[in-house]
Amino acid sequence: MNTPAVHRQRRFVLLAGVAVVALVVDFVTKQFMLNWLAPGESVEIVGELLRFTLVFNSGAAFSIGSGVPWLFFLIASGVVVYILVAARKLRSTGWAVALGLILGGACGNLIDRVFRAPAPLHGEVVDWLQVPNWPVFNVADSCIVVGGILAVIMAFKGVNMDGSLEGESGTGGEGERA
Template sequence: MSEAERTIETPDEPDGADTSDVTDGTDETADVAGDDGAEENEAGEGRGKRRILVLAGVAAFAYVLDLVTKIMVVEWLEHEEPIEVLGEWLRFEAVRNGGAAFGIGEALTVVFTCIAAAVIAVIVRLARKLYSTPWAIALGLLLGGALGNLTDRVLRAPGALEGHVVDFIAPKYFAVFNLADSAIVCGGILIVLLSFRGLDPDGTVHRD
């Protein structure tokens, strides 16, 4: 064989050549990508659980505060003279309300009881996809307020599902209400503001 032929010829790879380096590199890249995806999923689940805890905490606070104030009102204010807090502009006065918030629809007590139960079920279902702290606060206020008034509907006179809610905050020129009503209204306002800003419960932001 001439010198030129020996120069042009491409030598075959030696028998038993180790090609595992290339394969190992590919496997390592796949492993890293898989680990990153798993870490992202775990981080997302952690954020979701924290938002659920925020929702539950806000709901529990609103519910307990409403329940305690109603017990105090029934014990100390019912069948008593109203207490003036800011003169004639704000009084505490025990009132039994068979309607919705602020005394609306007193003839539809059972209907409002069913609506409150449905709202609670929707919030609990929505909580599984909750990744936004502001939404967690808003839904927590709604949940706590709905639970507070639903407790009255179920446990108070005149009977189950028809119980009258205890109201006691009486501003001048306005309907009498309670802290559960306040929590529901504040939660509703916050939801409207979040919707205007384009923030969804799952934490994403959209622009119309």
């Protein structure tokens, strides 16, 4: 039976699966780097193109807002809640992947902020990937960026979360578009 409820359930399972994979990969890579590198230590992987450098970030990208880590906890929490609420009407595969990546990445950094030093809700995010002329980042950050890019592509294509195209009602039972 291909009812709208079945499509929503399948897309929610896809979103959750992508989020869990992103979260697990982020967690495992952070733990590996914490066990392998000392804070501030850097190892060349592909010449100057890619380095593994262990740093801790209490702010956002480029260390913006380092003095208010609780604000990023609140923002990440809001993103997680929004995605979980929006997932109720999800029927688009593209949106499921995009939101799953964002959800997994947000949860990865949120876990750092809650459980890592220096204090609960003030924890520093573990960053370890370094490319030239860019701040050090992690898998969670990459998932958020890739998910955001996919969301922008879906929006430019006019695909709504319910699978309809912009201007359509979205209530038809013909399945999802993207």
